[in-house]
């Protein structure tokens with residue numbers, strides 16, 4: 001072996017950038033002040049992600065502007081930090097107004113329970129951040145190589161256990177926040193910290209890659225706990241929260257044609273009592289900080305650290321850092337990922353209303369004035385809003401007296417039927433994709449209604465309109481709508497072409513498998529029509545569509561396939 005091949009690989013460019021950034025400052029402030037362009041430098045783009053900001057350009061306009069020799073139509077996306085997805089009515093009204101005044105003006109609920117603004121022009125970035133700040137909201141660590149928005153079941157008022165879990169999620173979120181004041185200086189005009197500050201948890205280069213945490217309360221796996229880098233599954237014994245099973249190493253992003261990247265379900269590491277959440281979280285996070293791959297960003301998530309070094313090694317390292325051993329994992333059972341819809345009564349005597357919002361897009365269109373309706377509700381609501389992991393909204397903490405008022409407002413705007421949709425539609429997710437996402441290879445949010453209509457026709461004919469089937473679409477293999485955990489997954493490959501995946505379990509505990517690497521939506525409907533018909537007549541009692549595909553349609557010996565390696569021959573398997 002040559003000495004050259006033994007030399008350690010150099011850190012990737014982002015590592016050098018982070019180290020030199022003076023705790024995430026870099027030249028973002030100067031770039032934002034530069035009025036000669038609507039964009040910012042690539043270095044500032046990488047760093048501003050840590051502050052929840054991405055520079056994007058309108059991809060619908062990209063070619064036209066290029067032909068005209070003009071600059072791209074640059075604008076920022078801003079993602080709010082909102083642990084557990086909770087916002088007050090006042091905060092809702094502020095975000096609603098800011099969307100009108102300085103952004104696209106739609107609001108977008110994300111798959112990790114927060115809001116995104118799109119179309120924020122450079123000159124409006126500080127106005128937006130300052131406006132949010134007035135309402136005690138920020139976008140710190142909403143993106144970047146840090147612990148991101150922490151997920152938790154959206155309705156703590158349901159019972160005392162959910163409330164406890166929610167409190168633990170918030171405490172972990174606070175604990176794992178970066179300490180740098182860069183955000184306050186750049187966007188809120190706070191004075192520069194003279195000597196710089198310390199980042200006790202992260203150090204100067206933060207984490208090798210994004211890091212995601214979620215808390216689940218069985219039987220609901222609404223947060224898709226096995227897709228999280230770090231997960232906590234509440235264990236309930238004798239009607240009390242006994243503690244958590246800790247999960248590590250989940251993650252979904254992959255690249256088409258790169259077998260070294262793959263979606264991975266988390267391992268269950270062991271059981272801990274409730275007061276050990278932060279200690280274990282810190283040990284997991286710092287192990288990844290110290291051992292994660294800082295040479296190759298495509299191999300830098302915790303899932304690869306665990307895959308490469310083994311779960312036993314990882315557990316030993318975590319236990320070394322905490323100073324205590326994790327107990328054996330305790331039994332749990334997940335049944336669903338679906339949000340509750342409509343009115344639900346809570347233990348504290350209040351109610352919440354689960355409102356389905358397709359792709360989490362809140363805007364006004366003729367006949368569907370969702371933004372106006374929610375603004376009017378926010379103006380009189382005395383409880384909270386909770387954003388769900390399925391891009392839906394829960395209007396929570398509603399008193400019995402206010403219930404008819406809120407219902408009246410939904411009725412006034414013709415929105416009471418939103419929850420009376422097909423089981424497929426109520427369980428569908430899509431990522432943003434075009435025109436804002438710079439990584440999209442195909443449409444996602446904009447094509448979802450069309451996909452749903454086509455499949456609804458087939459499902460109606462098979463008598464399956466009300467069956468809950470999860471369908472998730474993304475514009476590229478990064479997996480932002482968690483498509484590899486869907487019973488039917490479409491993953492953008494090229495304009496109009498998708499990789500089709502089938503056979504995940506409905507409760508988020510088994511990944512789906514690649515059926516065909518590139519197919520049009522029409523061809524996929526044709527391909528799946530006989531499968532759906534067979535499912536309608538041949539399924540076992542209570543069997544979900546994904547389980548049926550896994551049991552009957554997909555070959556027994558197949559493991560997860562990445563694109564380019566032996567897609568399953570579904571037509572032969574189905575007998576069409």
Ligand code: SRM
Pocket residue numbers: 054056077079109110111112113114115116142148149210212227250251252253254301391430431432433436437438439478479480481482
């Ligand atoms: Fe995501 C990158 C949108 C949840 C995996 N994601 C992006 C960017 C920022 C594109 C970019 O880097 O330029 C997208 C912005 C699009 C836009 O115009 O708004 C984007 N991701 C989203 C959201 C808004 C999808 C949605 O429609 O709701 C979700 C915001 C979550 C939040 O509030 O924090 C979103 N992204 C996810 C999830 C699901 C989850 O976390 O539960 C995943 C898969 C889980 C995972 O991380 O493994 C996910 N996003 C990615 C990846 C691939 C990461 C990887 O390990 O390979 C990227 C690309 C990257 O990081 O390089 C990405």
Ligand code: SF4
Pocket residue numbers: 431432433434437438439440441444474475476477478479480481
């Ligand atoms: Fe963009 Fe791909 Fe994420 Fe969709 S899955 S938002 S296309 S990065």
